[in-house]
Amino acid sequence: MTTTARTNPPPTIRREDYRPPAFLVDEVDLHLALHPAATRVKARLDLRRNPAAEPATALELDGEALKLVSLRLDGAALPPERVRPRADGGLSIDGVPDRFVLESEVEISPEANSELSGLYLSGGNYFTQCEAEGFRRITFFPDRPDVMARYTTTIEADRAACPVLLSNGNPDGAGDLPDGRHWARWVDPHPKPSYLFAVVAGDLVAVRDSFTTRSGREVALAIWVRQGDEDACGHAMDSLKRSMAWDEETYGLEYDLDVFNIAAVSDFNMGAMENKGLNVFNTKYILARPETATDADYEGIETVVSHEYFHNWTGNRVTCRDWFQLSLKEGLTVFRDQHFTADQGSAAVKRLADVRRLRAAQFPEDAGPMAHPVRPDSYVEINNFYTATVYQKGAEVVRMMRALVGEAGFRKGMDLYIARHDNQAVTIEDFAQAMQDASGVDLTRFRRWYAQAGTPELRVRDSFDAATGRYTLTLSQSTPPTPGQPEKLPVPIPVRMGLIGADGAERPGAGVLLLEEAEQDFTFEGLEAKPVPSLLRGFSAPVKLSGLSLEQLGFLARHDTDPFVRWDSGQQYAVAEMLRLVEDFRAQRPLDLPEGLAASIAALLDRAMDDPAFTAEALTLPSEDFVSDQMPVADPEAVHAVRQFLRAAIGTRFAGRFAVLHAELADHGPYRIDGAAMGRRALRNACLSYLGQAEGGEGLRRAEAQFNTGGNMTDVLAALRVLADSDSPAREAALAGFHGRWKQHDLVLDKWFAIQAMSARADTLQQVKALVGHLDFDLRNPNRVRALIGAFAAGNPSQFHHASGEGYRFLADSVIALDAVNTQVAARMVGPLGQWKRQDARRGALMRAELARILERPGLSKGTFEKVSKSLAA
Structure with missing residues (x-):
């Protein structure tokens, strides 16, 4: 009888149930004999009982999709009665001594592994992905991050099929074997958890370089790619070398192996993986040429390469005790990659992004x-918690901690954290304690940021006493209920601020206010007139701000000296006007271009060339999703209509100025990826986007010309995006021409799918359904799934939320199909359906019905089950 996840729910793992591992592993010796259908893995584990753990009568080993061939303890075969198979695929071994050697041999099938977790085949090459729980698909092991061991790995394979054999650590020998096979051995001198294990084998070529550390050691660098992609690795290699130098200069952290390898693969569930000494990357974050990659792609490569390199210390040398501590490595390392990227170019524009x-x-x-x-x-399912909360909000929490302890205190805290916990698996408390001990700042209440879900809402009121010159700023905070946490305590919120006078000049009082209670007053003396408060400068805390009037927002958008507040005030002003227009649309009143918004656009254009990158950001209207998030009940149809109206109205009103800028900003030399060149292209294409919506069709003609003559992918794609949204006769020709030119280039083809999935046209869903059947669409490739299905569901709200409910049905059908192929990708696709409470009753009911239909499928994976069941229970 087939059971469903709904009738047989998987167990819930709770942080409060954590127990230290009963056994530790000191040394791991692995031998992998690679074969597409039947890879043999021999493992020799040196184990000992953990004195810090409760006594255990059995050794528990995790395993999944493994065929056991043999099992020996201290050289003797284990009798069957001492080995108990577990329901989850693991093993329990009874009667083990305090210290022993366990030898096992298993057989696995990389070619049948569509999950892309463990060891799998992609394009004839072997790759591994072991985070979070993939190592158990390679061999039986206590697969948890607090079991850290030193690994020796020997790989053997057919030399013709796999001339390259890579693993963690440093190379330690290689040689020939009979029957055209060969071997290579790698030794990693540093203890690591099993999730950082990696093997790459296949027919790859290397782009090589070197880096000399501050202590004078030369590290051999290599990026391994398919033949023909060697010329697309330059930016990734440059990003790696700059990251290595920056980490030495900023944190005193030097790379600790003789080699650093990166391997790129097109079939990958994630962006990249920081395996010790052998990072495995999605090709999206390695390969870039001007004719195939956009400015955003180049920026993404720099970010991800630096992120994975920085994990060498914040994640690898010091790792997580358990998966509940995931933000210990990810939030901290996102903060570090953001800091690095900001130092490479415009810190202000990076912060806005x-x-x-x-x-x-x-x-x-x-x-x-x-x-x-x-x-x-x-x-x-732990893979469901690789989320924006763990990563991006986790980084914001680290940023606030740095603000509280100061730059010098944060550096001292990092030094103490590494020194105290090197080669250990630790907790978020350990990190916070190191910061507290090094700086002397009490972070006890601050730790609530790690414990409470939800986005705090910061509200401002102010008053001015002209007789005394006293200005009072009242700040209050509240956090809405979230699942399992109906009541919230106040959290410490650092509010970096300034005061702006009527003349646009700064007044005394700038600094950081620390809001620790539900409400606090802050007073400023000696002011001649009431100022306008500039709050959350640099976005000093991940909160929602309200309480400023439209007049104040408009003033700040024009005069604030802080780029973030200037940008954000303009965004809030635009949201308020868009919400007013939504009400007009609902009432069937004629829509108008608000004069205040037009004045803001005009002011931006007056100083457009002061900072083109900032101007491009500031010219961009708030997204449909962001506007909907400000409404008690979303109205995707009305929000879409209003945003499209405003884009057309702004494009028409300022067509002349946009046209002049578009012409002036054209590239006339070789493609460059410095901040100035990227900023000019961003502004030029922002102008084109508005011109494409303007009356008269001149913008579409410009887009067609730019598409046909563009010398780089950034400009070509911007033009294609304008055409794809239109009814222009040039649309189909451009899409066909783009496909014809780039159909052999996977990453560029992903862009072709995504542009069509995110088109504002009314027939987009029909086009997306047709593209699912396209010869170039592959449900087994996560990049292609994200480019088409993910882009439609998460990036095209008006079409996904079409009143017919067909968008919901399409996504549910896709999740069901994906769950049979790759459960991680399937679970990540559920998210847009989980927002049913934000929609009106009719749409919400349709979304719930599709969630229920997914839940009824036999054999639903635990990851998809968790996402769907929690969405329905909300």
């Missing part, structure tokens, strides 16, 4: 059915 990303992904997560603290209290 980070905030946009946080608001687009994490704020809705905090308000949805999967809301969880930065450190969760429970999970069913």
Whole structure:
């Protein structure tokens, strides 16, 4: 009888149930004999009883999809009665001594592994992905991050098929074997958890370089790619070398192996993986040429390469005790990669991009059915908790901690954290304690940021006493209820602020206010007139701010000296006007371009060339999702209509100025990826986007010309995006021409799918359904799934939320199909359906019906079950 996840729910793992491992592993010796259908893995484990753990009568080993061939303890075969198979695929071994050697041999099938977890085949090459629980798909092991061991890995394979054999650590020998096979051995001198184990084998070529550390050691660097992609690795290699130098200079952290390898694969569930000495990357975050990669792609490569390299210390040398501590490595390392990237170019524009990303992904997560603290209290499937909350909000928490202890205190705290916990698996408390001990700042209450879910709402009131010159600023905070946490305590909120006079000049009083209670007053003396408060400068805390008037927001958008507040005030002003227009649309009143908004656009254009990158950000209207998030009940149809109206109205009103800028900003030399060149392209394409919506069709003609003559993918794709939204006769020709030119290039083809999935046209869903049947669509490739299905469901709210409910049905059908192929990707696709409470009653009922239909499927994976069941229970 087939059971369903609904009638046989998987167990919930709780943080409060953590117990130290009963046995520790000191040394691991692995031998992998690679074969597509039948890889043999021999493992020799040196184990000992953990004196810090409760006594155990049996050794528990995790395993999944493994065929056991043999099992020996201290050289003797184990009798069957001492080995008990577990229901989850693992083993229990009774009667083990305090110290012993366990030898096992298993058989696995990489070619049948569509989960892309453990050891799998992609394009004839072997790759591993072991985070979070993939190592158990390679061999039987206590697969948990607090079991750290030193690994020696020997790989053997057919030399013709796999001339390259890579693993963690340093190379330690290689040679030939009979029958055209060969072997290579790798030794990692540093203890690591099993999730950091890696093997890469296949027909790959290396782009090589070297880096000399501050102590004078030369590290051999290599990026391994398919033949023909060697010329697309330059930016990734440059990003790696700059990351290594920056980590030495900023944190005193030097790389600790003789080699650093990166391997790129097109079939990958994640962006990249920080395996010790052998990072495995999605090709999306390695390969870039001007004709195939956009400016955003180049920026993404720099971010992800630095992120994975920085994990060498914050994640690898010091790792997580358990998966509830995931933000210990991810939140901290996201903060570090953000800091690095800001140092490489415009820190202000980088900060705006980070905030946009946080608001687009994490704020809705905090308000949805999967809301969880930065450190969760429970999970069913850990892969569901690789979330914006753990990563992006976790980084914001580290940023606030740095603000509280100061830059020097934070550096001292990092030094103490590494020195105290090197080669250990630790907790978030250990990190916070190191910061507290090094700085002397009490962080006890601050730790609530790790424990409470939800986005705090910060409200401002102010008053001025002209007789005394006293200005009073009242700040209050509250956090809405989230699943399992109906009541919230106040959290310490650092509010970096300033006061702006009527003349636009700064007044005395700038600094950081610390709001620790539900409400506090802050007073400023000696002011001649009431100022306008500039709050959350640099986005000093991940909160929602309200209480400023439209007049104050408009003033700040024009005069504030802080780039974030200037940008954010303009965004809030635009949201308020858009919400007013939504009411007009609902009442069938004619829509108008608000003069205040037009004045803001004009002011931006007046100083457009002061900072083109900032101007491009400030010209961009708030997204449909962001506007909907400000409404008690979302109205995707009305919000879409209003945003499209405003884009057309702004494009028409300022067509002349946009056209002049578009022409002036054209590239006339070789493609460059410095901040100035990227900023010019961003502004030029922002102008084109508005011109494409303007009356008269001149913008579409410009887009067609830019598409046909563009010398880089950034400009070509911007033009194609304008055409794809239109009814222009040039649309189909451009899409066909783009496909014809780039159909052999996977990453570029992903862009082709995504542009069509996110089109504003009314027939987009029909187009997306047709593209699922396209010869170039592959449900087994996560990049392609994200580019088409993910882009439609998460990036096209008006079409996904079509009143017919067909968008919901399409996504549910896709999740069901994916769950049979790759459960991690399937679970991650559920998210948009989980936002049913944000919609009106009719749409919400349709979304719930599709969630229920997914839940009824026999054999639903535990990850998809968790996402769907929590969404329904919300």
